[in-house]
Amino acid sequence: MQGLHRVLIAPERLAGWLAGFAERHGPPVASADAAQLTLVSPDAAEAVIDLIWGPLPGLDPIAELLAQVSRPRRLGALLLRRSAHAVGVFDATELLAHSLGRHYVQGRTKAGGWSQQRYARRRANQAERAYDKASEAAVSLLVPRVGELDGLLLGGDARALRQVLDTPELAPLAALAQRNARRPLPVADPNLRVLRDALAQFLAVPIGLNQAARATSALAQRDDQAGQ
Known part of the structure; x- marks a missing residue:
């Protein structure tokens, strides 16, 4: 376009x-x-x-x-940012099931030297734990239903989503996302309202x-x- x-x-x-x-x-x-x-x-x-x-x-x-x-379609949803995730299953416009999580990831620092490097490593480790929680939620909620889903709604941090979908347990979801591949939606920190609103954007x-x-x-x- x-x-x-x-x-x-x-x-x-x-x-x-x-x-x-x-x-x-x-x-x-x-x-x-x-x-x-x-x-x-x-x-x-x-x-x-x-x-x-x-x-x-x-x-x-x-x-x-x-x-x-x-x-009407049944869709999975995975919204992910460093500070939160939302996973859901929609049947048409009805949210059948969902899982929400908030993550603590420290903000950036202006400190320099070794202190900055330690801070960056700690922040990276916190982000990894946050993505692991999002992955666990997707494995629990979406993978058992993947055969029922017509598509996968993705939103948030594109790099984080790729990292999560690259985990072996989520290979079926990654394949589903590729059927009608689209860019992840720009979303605010995921919560229940953001999850519901994302469906209208996706459709x-x-x-x-x-x-x-x-x-x-x-x-x-x-x-x-x-x-x-």
């Missing part, structure tokens, strides 16, 4: 968004590859929609996209708009706000 303005549309709003795009710009021509569905309208407005759940069959791409994003459909589509979309949004 380089050079395009990026918006995120909730699955339940996507049908209305697509209808509005067609009304503003004329019926678009749709074309799809393995990763994206591109809509090009008669007035040169263009929308590039990420296929977050994989390729479409291709017979009726817009209808297939709507069916794909609206399908939102990314759409890139060129300048022609972006200008009219901004006007439509202002009109909607004025009419409220």
Whole structure:
């Protein structure tokens, strides 16, 4: 989506968004590859929609996209930062099970010399223990259910997540994450609210708009706000 303005549309709003795009710009021509569905309208407005759940069959791409994003899914979730982790299982929008943990990791110091090195080693050891706790929670909660899961929601520190998923016990989860690989979501220190909120971010459909589509979309949004 380089050079395009990026918006995120909730699955339940996507049908209305697509209808509005067609009304503003004329019926678009749709074309799809393995990763994206591109809509090009008669007035040169263009929308590039990420296929977050994989390729479409291709017979009726817009209808297939709507069916794909609206399908209820069972998802695992692993959110991890140095100071906390959250692990959960969602069935559609219901949080079926979860595990939360907070970790003590010292902040950085401005001290120098050997003191700084000892402090850095202590901080690294604390972080390792924190990641071990997150790994234990994922092994306990997610690995037994991995065969039921349609995907894995990841959020937080990308390096820490890679380290945790590289542990042999979590190999099934690492394989699940690769099925529809996405960047980890940026999240605050994980807690129950952050875990619940992350689901909406994960399910939102990314759409890139060129300048022609972006200008009219901004006007439509202002009109909607004025009419409220």
